[in-house]
Amino acid sequence: xxxxxxxxxxxxxxxxxxxxxxxxxxxxxxxxxxxxxxxxxxxxxxxxxxxxxxxxxxxxxxxxxxxxxxxxxxxxxxxxxxxxxxxxxxxxxxxxxxxxxxxxxxxxxxxxxxxxxxxxxxxxxxxxxxxxxxxxxxxxxxxxxxxxxxxxxxxxxxxxxxxxxxxxxxxxxxxxxxxxxxxxxxxxxxxxxxxxxxxxxxxxxxxxxxxxxxxxxxxxxxxxxxxxxxxxxxxxxxxxxxxxxxxxxxxxxxxxxxxxxxxxxxx
Amino acid sequence: xxxxxxxxxxxxxxxxxxxxxxxxxxxxxxxxxxxxxxxxxxxxxxxxxxxxxxxxxxxxxxxxxxxxxxxxxxxxxxxxxxxxxxxxxxxxxxxxxxxxxxxxxxxxxxxxxxxxxxxxxxxxxxxxxxxxxxxxxxxxxxxxxxxxxxxxxxxxxxxxxxxxxxxxxxxxxxxxxxxxxxxxxxxxxxxxxxxxxxxxxxxxxxxxxxxxxxxxxxxxxxxxxxxxxxxxxxxxxxxxxxxxxxxxxxxxxxxxxxxxxxxxxxxxxxxxxxxxxxxxxxxxxxxxxxxxxxxxxxxxxxxxxxxxxxxxxxxxxxxxxxxxxxxxxxxxxxxxxxxxxxxxxxxxxxxxxxxxxxxxxxxxxxxxxxxxxxxxxxxxxxxxxxxxxxxxxxxxxxxxxxxxxxxxxxxxxxxxxxxxxxxxxxxxxxxxxxxxxxxxxxxxxxxxxxxxxxxxxxxxxxxxxxxxxxxxxxxxxxxxxxxxxxxxxxxxxxxxxxxxxxxxxxxxxxxxxxxxxxxxxxxxxxxxxxxxxxxxxxxxxxxxxxx
Numbered sequence: 162x163x164x165x166x167x168x169x170x171x172x173x174x175x176x177x178x179x180x181x182x183x184x185x186x187x188x189x190x191x192x193x194x195x196x197x198x199x200x201x202x203x204x205x206x207x208x209x210x211x212x213x214x215x216x217x218x219x220x221x222x223x224x225x226x227x228x229x230x231x232x233x234x235x236x237x238x239x240x241x242x243x244x245x246x247x248x249x250x251x252x253x254x255x256x257x258x259x260x261x262x263x264x265x266x267x268x269x270x271x272x273x274x275x276x277x278x279x280x281x282x283x284x285x286x287x288x289x290x291x292x293x294x295x296x297x298x299x300x301x302x303x304x305x306x307x308x309x310x311x312x313x314x315x316x317x318x319x320x321x322x323x324x325x326x327x328x329x330x331x332x333x334x335x336x337x338x339x340x341x342x343x344x345x346x347x348x349x350x351x352x353x354x355x356x357x358x359x360x361x362x363x364x365x366x367x368x369x370x371x372x373x374x375x376x377x378x379x380x381x382x383x384x385x386x387x388x389x390x391x392x393x394x395x396x397x398x399x400x401x402x403x404x405x406x407x408x409x410x411x412x413x414x415x416x417x418x419x420x421x422x423x424x425x426x427x428x
Numbered sequence: 429x430x431x432x433x434x435x436x437x438x439x440x441x442x443x444x445x446x447x448x449x450x451x452x453x454x455x456x457x458x459x460x461x462x463x464x465x466x467x468x469x470x471x472x473x474x475x476x477x478x479x480x481x482x483x484x485x486x487x488x489x490x491x492x493x494x495x496x497x498x499x500x501x502x503x504x505x506x507x508x509x510x511x512x513x514x515x516x517x518x519x520x521x522x523x524x525x526x527x528x529x530x531x532x533x534x535x536x537x538x539x540x541x542x543x544x545x546x547x548x549x550x551x552x553x554x555x556x557x558x559x560x561x562x563x564x565x566x567x568x569x570x571x572x573x574x575x576x577x578x579x580x581x582x583x584x585x586x587x588x589x590x591x592x593x594x595x596x597x598x599x600x601x602x603x604x605x606x607x608x609x610x611x612x613x614x615x616x617x618x619x620x621x622x623x624x625x626x627x628x629x630x631x632x633x634x635x636x637x638x639x640x641x642x643x644x645x646x647x648x649x650x651x652x653x654x655x656x657x658x659x660x661x662x663x664x665x666x667x668x669x670x671x672x673x674x675x676x677x678x679x680x681x682x683x684x685x686x687x688x689x690x691x692x693x694x695x696x697x698x699x700x701x702x703x704x705x706x707x708x709x710x711x712x713x714x715x716x717x718x719x720x721x722x723x724x725x726x727x728x729x730x731x732x733x734x735x736x737x738x739x740x741x742x743x744x745x746x747x748x749x750x751x752x753x754x755x756x757x758x759x760x761x762x763x764x765x766x767x768x769x770x771x772x773x774x775x776x777x778x779x780x781x782x783x784x785x786x787x788x789x790x791x792x793x794x795x796x797x798x799x800x801x802x803x804x805x806x807x808x809x810x811x812x813x814x815x816x817x818x819x820x821x822x823x824x825x826x827x828x829x830x831x832x833x834x835x836x837x838x839x840x841x842x843x844x845x846x847x848x849x850x851x852x853x854x855x856x857x858x859x860x861x862x863x864x865x866x867x868x869x870x871x872x873x874x875x876x877x878x879x880x881x882x883x884x885x886x887x888x889x890x891x892x893x894x895x896x897x898x899x900x901x902x903x904x905x906x907x908x909x910x911x912x913x914x915x916x917x918x919x920x921x922x923x924x925x926x927x928x929x930x931x932x933x934x935x936x937x938x939x940x941x942x943x944x945x946x947x948x949x950x951x952x953x954x955x956x957x958x959x960x961x962x963x964x965x966x967x968x969x970x971x972x973x974x975x
Binding site for chain 2: 194195216218219220221222223224225226228229238239240247248249250251252253254255256257258259262263264265266267268269270271296301304305308309312313314315316323324349350373374376378390391393394395397398421422423424425426
């Protein structure tokens with residue numbers, strides 16, 4: 162044993178920390194504001210990467226969940242940033258849901274047109290032309306997320322890739338997710354991705370699968386009113402969230418997911 | 429020691445005439461002029477010249493009373509004109525000495541010690557002073573004395589040129605009325621009650637009893653009347669300039685070397701701001717461009733348009749302006765913002781002259797609380813926003829910012845919002861914040877999250893197959909299938925229509941939608957969508973998906 166300690170001391174004198182076990186700090190959590198979900202997952206982990214996964218084109222309640230989280234955070238005077246790859250965020254829905262829009266930085270990616278480059282321009286000659294090529298919305302989203310993570314100051318950085326095709330997200334190398342996960346570990350912020358499938362894999366601190374939600378319609382009392390389309394209205398979306406992976410709770414507490422109902426403004 | 433003083437009597441009147449004499453050929457110099465000041469409804473005579481006094485004008489007279497005096501020209505007092513006239517007066521004094529004190533509006537004192545060898549004897553200097561003031565358009569009194577205050581009182585009290593020899597101040601000033609000393613009204617009343625009318629009688633009073641009765645101000649007045657006060661001048665400083673420019677020997681074509689030039693200018697300006705404990709939140713960069721016109725090419729090809737520099741489509745000046753939310757003294761932040769801005773808006777031609785101007789502002793002194801939540805540092809946030817704009821673009825097709833803080837506009841039109849570069853808290857949000865804990869409790873007790881819409885921007889054009897009209901009382905056609913994005917989705921459930929419209933008075937801006945909430949089954953995946961029919965065109969669109 163003595164020789165082992167000597168060897169250890171010799172190795173550590175040359176390579177400090179080489180034999181030290183890497184310990185992750187205990188995660189604090191941000192509550193989502195949905196009691197059923199907070200009981201189930203504990204909240205969105207701080208200093209970790211979180212992914213909400215749901216197939217494209219499916220109403221699952223992921224955006225309502227994100228808006229509820231942003232509502233909770235902005236009401237606590239924390240700043241949030243939303244990188245919107247599909248430019249699908251709706252401020253008119255978010256404000257009544259309690260989001261303080263003055264504390265939300267919105268980055269709208271899309272088919273932006275680069276500034277026109279005249280014939281005689283310094284940038285054209287310096288070879289910046291390639292750098293100024295048109296970026297795809299996915300590239301824009303990752304670049305924006307990178308800038309935000311480097312800058313700091315935001316308690317939540319959400320990247321909405323919900324409208325991006327799954328085959329494009331699959332092309333994102335795992336090292337990208339790993340790098341994001343390691344950078345966010347040292348920051349008092351949550352990094353959240355809305356994706357069509359769990360691309361970040363083991364880099365994610367929390368993976369939440371949202372199943373296809375079940376729409377609820379207003380009560381139709383008799384057969385006559387049932388036939389009248391404007392006598393009924395959409396009354397809510399019954400959503401179900403299931404933990405795919407979590408560093409907060411091991412092992413999983415329940416095979417069943419958390420259920421919650423997202424209610425429209427008029428219901 | 430030798431001090432000179434130029435005093436412009438009735439300065440507001442002369443300042444009002446000063447600009448007119450420069451711009452107009454007609455001179456009002458010999459006219460009776462009175463200057464009015466005060467609120468529009470209560471204008472009173474603030475100052476007047478000798479001719480006006482002779483015409484019956486008295487200080488404090490109302491405008492109506494002044495108009496009753498014949499031949500008097502009335503002018504409104506203008507602070508800008510007085511500032512400009514004072515600058516001219518200072519310029520006049522700087523011609524004689526570098527140490528000039530701007531004592532009062534219309535009065536300057538300057539140090540002429542050692543100036544006799546250059547300017548001549550004291551009476552000659554006095555004449556030169558008067559001539560110089562005349563050249564600048566002022567009718568001024570000038571005085572020279574061994575101490576500044578004696579020169580000042582002589583210029584105020586005696587018309588024309590006055591030269592007081594060293595040691596004879598008390599004797600020379602003896603005849604001046606005590607009002608020239610500008611004492612406080614209560615002291616003036618006291619002196620008047622004692623029968624003290626001029627400098628001589630004030631100077632003759634015993635100092636100790638005078639101090640016992642009037643205090644230190646009384647003693648100071650007596651020393652002034654005796655010409656005994658010797659003080660240092662407080663030199664006037666020219667207004668600081670926060671503009672730096674450099675003309676380049678060789679025009680710069682690349683942004684990187686241009687950054688070095690700008691950095692040098694910014695460094696100078698920031699250090700100048702720091703010396704004065706100032707910061708800046710507004711910066712302007714002017715780049716003079718070198719635009720060549722190839723005359724030889726034009727002569728070879730006569731059909732080509734004339735190469736006239738004036739007709740060149742490229743402007744010769746490329747101007748960029750930066751406005752920050754908070755003042756900063758950080759040159760690196762300003763440089764980075766300028767570099768990012770120039771990368772987005774590069775000058776269209778090589779740069780031959782660079783000019784940077786910063787507008788000073790007070791340094792930000794607020795400090796955020798220790799227990800406040802994490803928030804981006806304002807100056808750093810500006811750089812982040814500039815980088816984000818470079819990554820995703822500045823504006824969309826509707827000329828709305830791509831990066832910023834969203835805010836809903838006061839309209840029922842769907843998807844009407846603005847994106848602001850600076851966060852502006854709405855009144856509702858402020859009110860909610862003021863409620864504090866109560867609001868938090870309400871939020872925490874909310875039974876369910878609110879459902880939101882994921883919008884398609886722009887709305888997706890769709891073809892909708894409708895079922896036959898339902899029997900009464902509905903009579904409306906119900907969507908049965910929606911074809912969009914190249915796929916056909918069967919409508920599982922539909923409710924609607926709900927009509928919304930607005931701007932019916934505006935031909936171009938009016939809108940009218942019949943909205944439906946439909947549950948669609950597309951490739952085995954269920955989605956809940958909002959679709960609408962544009963009543964004007966009859967075209968169907970998918971507005972968004974509830975999620």
